[in-house]
Amino acid sequence: MYLEQLFLSDFRSYGEAEFSPAPHGITVVTGANGAGKTNLIEAVAYLSTLKSLRASPSAALIRAGAPSGSAVLRSRVRHDARLVTVDAELHATGRDRVQVNGQVLRRTRDLLGALQVTVFSPDDLSLVKGPPAGRRSYLDDLLVALQPRRYDLLSELERVLKQRNALLKSALAGRAGGGVGWRPGRPLPDDVKITLDVWDAKLVTVGESLVAARRELVDELQPLVEGAYGSLASGSAAPSRLSTTLAYEVSWSGSLAAALDAARPDDLRRGVTTVGPQRDDVALAIGALPARTHASQGEQRTLALALRLAGHRLLAAALDTPPVLLLDDVFSELDAARADSLMANLPALSETQAIVTTAGELPSGASPAAWFRVEDGKLLV
């Protein structure tokens, strides 16, 4: 699939702009720092997931001073012979409106798949260095891209956790069960106990199927990550530092039901759910040592790239059509050898659309199919 045309109006720094990247190969977007290159990448990514890359609320995506108080994105995405249009109107107040092929979208889930992207960004380093939440959403985003219906599973988990945490907090405050607040050592009122049992049972059902899906995904990713890391780092690393492993780590031992039971006093005291898939992690290792603490900055960056490449390859194989690659200012962070090997390892550019932003030079191996320049919120050919 590829993005044929994107029209932006009052989105971030853009007043009005039209963007028609080359269908295959590399489309380069250059411009000074702060010119709005990332905003363009964000616009494309937004149409894929309806989420901001920088986790901003809709209001922040609207150009400051936009007279209409809203931003508009219109796009045409080509799937072989099929044309899909995805349009989004973002409003500072009120609900955003998204249309796919002119039909108003009722659930985010129904959009998924219209435009698939793989985003590489300098922030990816936090996949390796940052907290577990980033690694969980790396897995979850892939799970949803592979099978949009899993979106429901994730929203169900979120909902169950919200309800359970609300119950824990109200038990502590004494709002539930109509009595005094719960205190350590005191038995729970019956009402609260049974209701908590109910939410625990729901959390176990949803949690176990999510964990099973994540584990399966990690197994599929393992050889792909190892392969990608090996080819990105070869030549610049000792052979002993070429092997990488991913291991899914659950935040409890034994069955989730028993763990929830054991953690209940603690959960009640803190008013949050302390075990479950929302606390899990993926352990990343280079040469058998934890990558977060024992790898160099360069190795961490390479591993982050390898994770993205692996995800991209998995999606490309599963979807029969490679997602659009979005590389946001990635080369500036890499030394020349790594930048060249990333270039060499980008998957089949004859069939893949890649949109690359950069403030400086491109790696030597790159032969762009189209050029754009961003200046003062304008997109110039």
Added chain:
Amino acid sequence: MYAAAVQDLIDELGRLPGIGPKSAQRIAFHLLKLPRDDALRLARSITTVKDRVSWCRRCFNIAEGGADPEVECGICTDDRRDGTVVCVVEEPRDVVAIEKTREFRGRYHVLQGAISPIDGIGPDKLRIRELLGRLQTEGIEELILCTNPNIEGDATAMYLTALLKDLPVKVSQLASGLPVGGDLEYADEITLGRALEGRRSVSG
């Protein structure tokens, strides 16, 4: 911004479910333009409904009978209804939905909500105590749990199941499955999964 009376009206309308500030304003101005009789007819039907309709003291469905606290709904007072089977639903509108099927000849119990800690609704806010009372006095043999097939409805059904497990009453839950007239391939994973779980044998 507006005259106090108009602003009051907008505020009141804005408190209604599904009506935001913009719609409230639009409806308010529509009412202002309306002939006096038409507007008063709306006002009267609101007063009438509040005067004449209240909750059935037995099943908490809507019942017509003025301010009488002993009022019962048409279903609870209908002798032809089977009092041994009771359908437990969340809202009065669910009663209407089930009545439309004409498949059910028993009675109802309306919980008036579902368990949702986020909204501060615990079991004590629902008509559960009243349901337990009916079980003791009415000779109910079977309860059919017909809560909504979402997280909160499921939780409510699970709660009731746990609460009722030692009582001498048969408890069943509405089957959840595929919509009639739909296509299997368009069913979502969760619905299909549940339909598989609740499959029934047709031979052997």
